[in-house]
Amino acid sequence: xxxxxxxxxxxxxxxxxxxxxxxxxxxxxxxxxxxxxxxxxxxxxxxxxxxxxxxxxxxxxxxxxxxxxxxxxxxxxxxxxxxxxxxxxxxxxxxxxxxxxxxxxxxxxxxxxxxxxxxxxxxxxxxxxxxxxxxxxxxxxxxxxxxxxxxxxxxxxxxxxxxxxxxxxxxxxxxxxxxxxxxxxxxxx
Amino acid sequence: xxxxxxxxxxxxxxxxxxxxxxxxxxxxxxxxxxxxxxxxxxxxxxxxxxxxxxxxxxxxxxxxxxxxxxxxxxxxxxxxxxxxxxxxxxxxxxxxxxxxxxxxxxxxxxxxxxxxxxxxxxxxxxxxxxxxxxxxxxxxxxxxxxxxxxxxxxxxxxxxxxxxxxxxxxxxxxxxxxxxxxxxxxxxxxxxxxxxxxxxxxxxxxxxxxxxxxxxxxxxxxxxxxxxxxxxxxxxxxxxxxxxxxxxxxxxxxxxxxxxxxxxxxxxxxxxxxxxxxxxxxxxxxxxxxxxxxxxxxxxxxxxxxxxxxxxxxxxxxxxxxxxxxxxxxxxxxxxxxxxxxxxxxxxxxxxxxxxxxxxxxxxxxxxxxxxxxxxxxxxxxxxxxxxxxxxxxxxxxxxxxxxxxxxxxxxxxxxxxxxxxxxxxxxxxxxxxxxxxxxxxxxxxxxxxxxxxxxxxxxxxxxxxxxxx
Amino acid sequence: xxxxxxxxxxxxxxxxxxxxxxxxxxxxxxxxxxxxxxxxxxxxxxxxxxxxxxxxxxxxxxxxxxxxxxxxxxxxxxxxxxxxxxxxxxxxxxxxxxxxxxxxxxxxxxxxxxxxxxxxxxxxxxxxxxxxxxxxxxxxxxxxxxxxxxxxxxxxxxxxxxxxxxxxxxxxxxxxxxxxxxxxxxxxxxxxxxxxxxxxxxxxxxxxxxxxxxxxxxxxxxxxxxxxxxxxxxxxxxxxxx
Numbered sequence: 001x002x003x004x005x006x007x008x009x010x011x012x013x014x015x016x017x018x019x020x021x022x023x024x025x026x027x028x029x030x031x032x033x034x035x036x037x038x039x040x041x042x043x044x045x046x047x048x049x050x051x052x053x054x055x056x057x058x059x060x061x062x063x064x065x066x067x068x069x070x071x072x073x074x075x076x077x078x079x080x081x082x083x084x085x086x087x088x089x090x091x092x093x094x095x096x097x098x099x100x101x102x103x104x105x106x107x108x109x110x111x112x113x114x115x116x117x118x119x120x121x122x123x124x125x126x127x128x129x130x131x132x133x134x135x136x137x138x139x140x141x142x143x144x145x146x147x148x149x150x151x152x153x154x155x156x157x158x159x160x161x162x163x164x165x166x167x168x169x170x171x172x173x174x175x176x177x178x179x180x181x182x183x184x185x186x187x188x189x
Numbered sequence: 190x191x192x193x194x195x196x197x198x199x200x201x202x203x204x205x206x207x208x209x210x211x212x213x214x215x216x217x218x219x220x221x222x223x224x225x226x227x228x229x230x231x232x233x234x235x236x237x238x239x240x241x242x243x244x245x246x247x248x249x250x251x252x253x254x255x256x257x258x259x260x261x262x263x264x265x266x267x268x269x270x271x272x273x274x275x276x277x278x279x280x281x282x283x284x285x286x287x288x289x290x291x292x293x294x295x296x297x298x299x300x301x302x303x304x305x306x307x308x309x310x311x312x313x314x315x316x317x318x319x320x321x322x323x324x325x326x327x328x329x330x331x332x333x334x335x336x337x338x339x340x341x342x343x344x345x346x347x348x349x350x351x352x353x354x355x356x357x358x359x360x361x362x363x364x365x366x367x368x369x370x371x372x373x374x375x376x377x378x379x380x381x382x383x384x385x386x387x388x389x390x391x392x393x394x395x396x397x398x399x400x401x402x403x404x405x406x407x408x409x410x411x412x413x414x415x416x417x418x419x420x421x422x423x424x425x426x427x428x429x430x431x432x433x434x435x436x437x438x439x440x441x442x443x444x445x446x447x448x449x450x451x452x453x454x455x456x457x458x459x460x461x462x463x464x465x466x467x468x469x470x471x472x473x474x475x476x477x478x479x480x481x482x483x484x485x486x487x488x489x490x491x492x493x494x495x496x497x498x499x500x501x502x503x504x505x506x507x508x509x510x511x512x513x514x515x516x517x518x519x520x521x522x523x524x525x526x527x528x529x530x531x532x533x534x535x536x537x538x539x540x541x542x543x544x545x546x547x548x549x550x551x552x553x554x555x556x557x558x559x560x561x562x563x564x565x566x567x568x569x570x571x572x573x574x575x576x577x578x579x580x581x582x583x584x585x586x587x588x589x590x591x592x593x594x595x596x597x598x599x600x601x602x603x604x605x606x607x608x609x610x611x612x613x614x615x616x617x618x619x620x621x622x623x624x625x626x627x628x629x630x631x632x633x634x635x636x637x638x639x640x641x642x643x644x645x646x647x648x649x650x651x652x653x654x655x656x657x658x659x
Numbered sequence: 660x661x662x663x664x665x666x667x668x669x670x671x672x673x674x675x676x677x678x679x680x681x682x683x684x685x686x687x688x689x690x691x692x693x694x695x696x697x698x699x700x701x702x703x704x705x706x707x708x709x710x711x712x713x714x715x716x717x718x719x720x721x722x723x724x725x726x727x728x729x730x731x732x733x734x735x736x737x738x739x740x741x742x743x744x745x746x747x748x749x750x751x752x753x754x755x756x757x758x759x760x761x762x763x764x765x766x767x768x769x770x771x772x773x774x775x776x777x778x779x780x781x782x783x784x785x786x787x788x789x790x791x792x793x794x795x796x797x798x799x800x801x802x803x804x805x806x807x808x809x810x811x812x813x814x815x816x817x818x819x820x821x822x823x824x825x826x827x828x829x830x831x832x833x834x835x836x837x838x839x840x841x842x843x844x845x846x847x848x849x850x851x852x853x854x855x856x857x858x859x860x861x862x863x864x865x866x867x868x869x870x871x872x873x874x875x876x877x878x879x880x881x882x883x884x885x886x887x888x889x890x891x892x893x894x895x896x897x898x899x900x901x
Binding site for chain 1: 220224238244251255261330346353375378387425446457459463466468469483487490496
């Protein structure tokens with residue numbers, strides 16, 4: 001390599017020399033991109049529950065009362081756009097946070113936040129120890145491909161599948177490390 | 190400060206010989222690898238289209254490698270457009286210099302780190318320490334390794350070689366302010382780590398991470414984790430520096446639909462890992478730097494057989510099924526990349542000039558279990574065999590293999606050699622053979638040499654023998 | 660049917676009984692067995708230890724010796740896998756050698772494949788009144804993908820009690836020159852394998868590869884376990900007259 005070349009130029013030149021003449025690759029996409037799930041709410045609830053999160057299916061008319069019951073006695077962070085007044089502002093002393101989500105995945109029991117209105121900042125959904133997430137039934141998609149398609153890559157995204165956990169000690173799963181130790185999901189139907 | 194592997198003495202067989210005698214290590218590894226391999230098999234078995242996902246994953250990564258220059262430039266443009274700054278590093282020293290300068294520019298002397306293979310590969314913590322900057326590992330297993338002044342021994346679970354009571358000892362010894370009543374119950378140990386790191390997360394101004402994926406099309410970086418230490422580091426500090434190998438690219442946003450199914454199921458054996466963070470450029474007012482690392486990768490890329498190792502997404506499924514890893518443990522490989530993938534990646538990244546690195550391609554029985562579970566279908570046995578042809582061989586072995594080749598080249602010579610062995614059969618002992626053959630007879634009897642080879646039997650009686658005539 | 664026997668160098672030299680059993684079995688099933696005398700070795704040891712020049716020479720020799728046969732039967736999953744899986748990687752694409760390999764390789768069968776896929780028989784009329792466990796061997800399992808073929812053959816042997824081997828799919832630790840280049844790990848793997856075998860209470864450990872059996876059997880004998888090893892062909896060749 002010529003001296004004085006920038007690292008960028010040198011790396012790119014080495015890449016080009018290394019793969020000169022390498023064939024074009026066809027990408028076979030024979031995997032499922034649309035899957036048929038009869039009971040999306042049921043599957044999502046089951047899979048979230050598998051992570052030892054708390055999950056409840058709530059008719060939309062009872063949603064407000066259910067949230068009230070969940071957060072009773074807790075200092076809750078209420079993000080802008082959640083549609084509820086009040087809320088605790090200091091993250092360090094907050095007991096929990098309530099959010100909506102951008103999309104939810106039935107097959108993997110995952111909720112995805114894009115931190116838009118009603119979903120809080122990344123810090124707001126991380127520091128408090130209790131996360132109450134309201135998922136609307138029509139936000140649930142069957143699988144990962146359907147979720148990726150719905151999401152906007154220009155937004156910061158947080159995919160959450162159950163409470164914070166570690167298996168670093170003898171592969172024993174322990175819930176609750178640095179993220180919220182309790183995840184409660186309300187599915188509004 | 191955790192130690193660095195670079196310049197480690199010994200070789201794989203010698204390191205492994207010690208490891209196989211360590212009953213605690215054998216017990217810990219057996220339990221852990223069997224647990225995780227069963228979990229993986231279960232969640233992989235759930236997906237009817239696993240084979241198709243694997244084929245797509247392999248092809249997407251091959252496309253990345255064959256067009257790496259184009260995708261790197263595309264990524265750089267996208268990250269820059271989104272307010273991030275992209276740096277390029279030819280090798281470890283250059284990457285360490287870039288990161289050190291970036292941290293110094295913030296005026297901070299402490300950084301928090303998300304578990305990252307790339308920064309371990311380049312010895313970043315040691316380089317920062319040399320400039321008075323303390324790097325704190327925040328992943329529980331990395332913390333155990335760092336506090337214990339130890340080496341990581343697994344890609345996913347770096348402290349897999351430690352059991353709960355050893356971890357308790359380390360915490361009592363090295364964790365400031367830890368309760369003397371700490372038990373070895375995993376939840377109690379986990380809680381101790383949570384409390385230990387909590388304040389540090391809330392006050393740290395600079396974080397350093399790697400990334401599991403970078404999307405060229407959008408400039409998005411992706412980190413998968415479990416504990417939330419990743420989210421803490423990625424979202425709370427004012428400055429985020431990510432050091433990522435140039436091969437970690439995916440061409441398009443859509444490709445995540447494949448890899449977010451392949452990686453969690455192969456890695457932790459879960460349908461999805463607890464947390465995945467994605468960000469594009471500078472978000473929520475953060476300053477973002479991306480350091481693209483070569484450090485030998487372009488050399489690997491130039492090897493038509495070996496380059497498939499760059500498809501690796503660091504899931505560690507190959508470690509968990511490897512019978513050699515299970516018994517030798519991660520330290521025997523003398524690299525941050527242990528196990529089957531390490532045995533093909535390390536000699537390619539570092540060359541085979543040391544005794545240790547030259548022994549790695551032979552650290553496999555070629556059983557093929559690694560290839561079967563690899564989510565991007567890296568044919569590890571194929572690369573091992575290819576590297577063995579390039580590795581240096583001892584003169585005595587070369588001579589013996591030449592003679593064997595000469596004998597086997599011609600069936601008359603082979604028959605002559607067989608008859609010589611037959612004549613000596615009564616003198617070959619079952620055990621205690623001399624020289625290199627003692628490696629066999631130390632633990633195994635020698636098979637009895639028959640009175641007559643098959644080919645001599647065939648000539649004498651077999652050709653015309655009826656079924657009964659033996 | 661005219662069949663060429665590829666005995667393999669290990670069986671030829673150390674386990675002629677396996678070759679005799681294959682001849683006896685195939686003749687019993689009506690095959691005309693030929694043994695091309697010029698055969699030597701598939702070259703696996705050389706290629707897998709890093710001696711590609713010697714290995715390629717042996718591969719070329721193999722393709723010359725076995726050209727023109729309808730079927731080549733080998734009592735070794737490992738050597739059959741070498742020819743079918745690894746030979747194509749040894750020759751330059753488009754070369755004469757590549758063409759020769761493409762011609763011969765698909766006609767090479769491991770014994771159980773030949774019996775089930777070509778002769779279409781799962782019951783070879785064998786009798787073997789013993790408690791047997793089966794180790795599938797890596798190259799048969801993950802190279803050739805033999806699946807349950809050997810087990811189907813064993814299940815049809817009269818008098819034979821087949822007991823499952825826990826952790827059967829795990830490598831025994833032989834691995835060719837791995838056994839002497841990494842003796843400690845090889846022995847550790849062998850020890851775990853023999854423990855699993857003894858736990859089954861079997862009298863006989865059966866496999867389709869004598870090289871793996873040489874390693875496991877050598878360990879079983881050293882430990883004075885009293886468990887003996889037998890190649891699949893030897894069990895399948897056994898009849899009530901024996």
